[in-house]
Amino acid sequence: MKRTLALAMLLALGLVATARAATEADYKAAYTAAEAASKEAAGLRNQWTVTVSMLAAARKAADSGDFDRAIAAAREAEALARASIFQATSEKEAWKAMEIR
């Protein structure tokens, strides 16, 4: 009985933890990751315009205190930056397939 109660409390605590509103710290972590990926893409000379726009959208949402939206935008920016890195890396060889010979 005691064990069940303890488990239930743990579960409830877990739910509370996941349901809590996003904080500025969460946003900062998401933004830092997105910014690092974006810088890597720029270093490969393959930045996408949409990554830059999404990072700006994240900053704007964070400035207005909407950290849920800011985190979503930062994560989107990171995904876009990672896609551009993948593109730049794969195109190092893949471009040859398109060449007129």
Place this chain on the structure above:
Amino acid sequence: MKTRSALLLGSLSAALVALALTAPRVVAADKVDPVADAKAFQNFFFQKFPDVKHEDFVNGPYSMNADLKRQWQEKEEFPPYEFALEAGKEMFATPFKNGKTYADCFPNGGIGVRQNYPYFDTKEGKVITLELALNRCREANGEAPYSYVKDEMASLTAYMAYTSRGKPMDIKIPDDPRALEAFENGKRYFYTRRGQMNFSCASCHVQSPGERIRAEILAPALGIMNAMPIYRSEWSGMGTTSRRFVTCNSQTRAVPLEPQADEYRDVEYFLSYVANGLPISGPGARP
């Protein structure tokens, strides 16, 4: 046993001979060969569009669509680049503060030399485009450089192109590994996909010339530099080669490089070289 050994030895020898025969081809495929590349590039377009006269490729979308060509021919009676041409002529002749002019910076006084740009500068080890040479001329004479994407630069290059109209593009690749590298880098840039749209320059201008992209008809890559600079109705103004590269990148949702970045200079070198022999038609007018 002897038969087995003989068979094994025979197979091994055959494999070695085959390897020896194929190895040079592999090496040859990796070797930079601009002459072969230009020939293949031109043949691709000549075969894809057998009805287009070779010298007509420099007219971009008009070589691909008869209706559009008729409209353009009528427009050429009062061409939209005329104002830029007049302005460029005047700017070209106006002395700098030190009394010198652009003519002092170029071979043959800058007249009829467009077909030789870009060239590879063996001292610097880099490609020098006409736009870059013009700004270097200004700076060498104590003048501030012009924006690479705005009207003044387009006017100057329009005038210089006009004095070279009809002359065959004549780009040289000197016997210098750095020049070959620049050509190869330009080629790679041309075929590399970029931006969220995952487009390369070739996606539009090799795979789809003559096709529509929204309301526009795509120009063939062959001879695309010969018409620069261009007046674009879409821009309601003139555009330099730099502007063209920058907007192409933006349209694929790639952040453009800075005008006259090495990549842009190299891709201009590649595209101009593969159009060798085709006439200069700039300044051009495009929808």
